[in-house]
Amino acid sequence: MPAPALDPLREAVTALAGVWADASTAADLDRSDLVAVTCAIGSARRALDALQADVAAAIAHESRPELGADSLAKQQGFRNTAQLIATTTGTSAGDAARLVKVGEAIAPRQNLLGEPAPAKYPAVQAAVTSGRLGGAGAALIVEFLDRARIGTDKTLVADVEQQLVERAVGLSLDDVRRLVTRAEAVLDADRLEAREEERRAQRSLSMFERDGMLHLNLITPVEEGAPIKAAIDGYVTAQFQARKDTAGVVDADGADADQRTVTMMRADALTLFCAHTLDCDSRMPVSGATVIVRINAADLEAGTGYGTIDGIDQPLSVTAIRRMAAAGGVIPCVLDSAGEILDWGREKRLFTRQQKLALVDRDGGCAMCALPPHMTEAHHINWWNRDTGPTDLTNGILLCSTCHHRIHDNAWDIRIENTEARSGTRGRVWFIPPPHIDPTRTPRPGGRARYDIAA
Template sequence: MNEPLRNLIAAVAAVAEGWPDVAVEGAAGSSLVALNDALGRVRRLTDGLHAQVAAEIARQSRPELGPDGLAKTQGYRNPTALIAATTGSTNGEAARLVQVGEATAPRLLLSGERAPARHPHVACAVDAGRIGAPAAAAIIGMLDRVVLRAGREATEAAERTLVEQAPGLSADQLAKLIARAEAWLDPDGVEPREDELRSQRYLHIREERNGMTSLSAMLDPEHAAPVRAALEALVSADLRAPRVAEAPGSEPSRPSIPKLQADALARLCAHALGCDHTDLPLEGATVVVRVTLDDLAQGTGSATIDGMTQPVSIGTVRRMAAGGSVIPCVLGGKSEILDWGRRKRLFTKAQKFALIERDGGCAACGAPPGMTRVHHIRWWLRDSGTTDLSNGVLLCDSCHHRVHDNGYEIRIDGTGVDADVWLIPPPWVDSTRTPRRGARKRFDFVPA
């Protein structure tokens, strides 16, 4: 009987002996902790023994044996499929067992002599039940990645240290330790890994059919650090704040951590939009909520938010207004001039607000106002176009190129924010050149 099997039998016997006489639910805390520790050791020892079995199954199922391999004679495509099916695990977990078994089993040289395991320190820890297969696989995977660059001596020293520190660490804690060990072994590889992570960052924003907005993001450490720090600071402040009952006589409640994080993100963005002292390019990035004065005063009807599909209730509008997120748009107020003629080439902020009110976003595709810029319909240089509302239109970059490069024309009928915007296609797109409605009125729902 080999040493790992003897260790496992002894551990199982210890668990049986230490099992509480009473039901688990009524056992003393100290007994439960001791029993949990013993069961953890049994599990780790089982993992070690199972890894040896998995490696031997893989050896007897190697491809060169063809249909005579063990896995195929049992009706499985490969050894991982056999192990996964017979243990009820996944192919990934089965492959991990094979990886650990092959890395910790003594090697058989071509001369017939037996050599130590490829990772002897991990092998000793697994056999003794100090670490399990998941921890062993994580350590082995990292060491195999860097051994060519770091050298055998350095990786062996790192293996010894990791095996000593791994017992008692959770999988997440061990992953942090392994990442720092990898940076020590291969410092030149840190920057390329960062570049790869940076190239994979993303943030998807999608509006759901029920009106909720879904955010899905992956951030590299550089971009994630300020996001996490800011959100955690706000959430921590919320957790420290005294709880207030929602109704008289009810118990004070507090939202869950995910809800607090969502609230913190919204507060950060609202602060950035309302801050006058920022170097962020947030020019024109204003939340515009459209509601009639009568509906707002009487609490009837609904409202719309630029860039959002679903209408919102008057209650939501009032909360946003109370928080300062809604800014009344008084066109031409404070003596601001909305028509500059030829005195200015660039449209002013007040003019863009007026055009946002008229166009609602990109006049062609409906993209949110924050993704648009004001463009001259009659070009400033070529056509001596004026910087007036009647000569301005909101377009995203894509539609701007389509209008100017593909021969589309834009016509404005009327004046002010109630004017109609029409896009006229070139004859090779539509021989009749029938105008197509653009801007806000293309999407507004006005019942007859």
């Protein structure tokens, strides 16, 4: 008689073979068949997990320490059960150890009298052996239950086990992990605060420079990290929305298209938020932190050489220095040929709240990509320090961080046409592309006026 554990595996393989009967590769399958194949593969994998867990438990029993030299693992030339399984199946030792735990948790047992007894976790056993729950998900649940059963009412643990298994069937491993986290909060409610204090004591932020890059490694409790994640995720979402909204107006060759990855956007978000903190009227407690950029006046004028930032070892190009000089919260320090200070940039060069509101009325948000106003900053068209540009509306423009960099990095020009005097309407913003993008340098409309329709 065939082993019951093999029945789910046979059924999955039969279903898989039926879908592939008339196809040689996955490209020959239609959409419904692709989904059917994926489901059959999942069923086969879960059935194999059940079989492998059962075998792993048996190997562990035959390799128990008290057997000494007669241990199955040692006879096969391995130090322990996990090493034997990991080597023969191509998994890690950690995965093998978890597989053994699942196998032992769902294996039939005997009481002290040698009579049959239920498995350690009968609900997990039923779900795994029937092929409804995979090995990885079962391992998460078993590891949690092993922790939770210490000092906890067994009836409560059994009830939580049943609920976990019922909810875990059909979920991804990430979702099973979330389920376990919620269950842990239910069973360990009295210990949550103590654990939070333990995690909070482990928070840290390390920073170091290597190969011209600043590396950050942040470890923080989730309650304190939640605002960080929410803010960064919100920025990324807004960037993708802006990309979608402007998909039809980018250059045909895609030269100006926002092609940043999500990780790049996250890095840009953190940079933007920190720059905003340095530039904010209501300063946050950053101990007077200010970014000071130093560069030789001749290099700044000619676009050659390099500059430095106080406290940072890596030199920066003149292009990067100019871009930083146009941002808020940065004090440019211009030096003569002997290194003497010619001019300290002024930190307070910000547009007033009323001016920003007027810019929002004119530009509607980012004047280039139409990102919402709260994701933009007011920038000087003629730089405040280099060009002695005034802080007034005809020299101001709302730009998001991406477009700000795009304009400076690719040598775009901006022109503000003040039409208020002759027509009573708001001013118009024009972006003039560089010759390598448009040899004729035909101005492109920007700001809210590009959507205005004359009556």
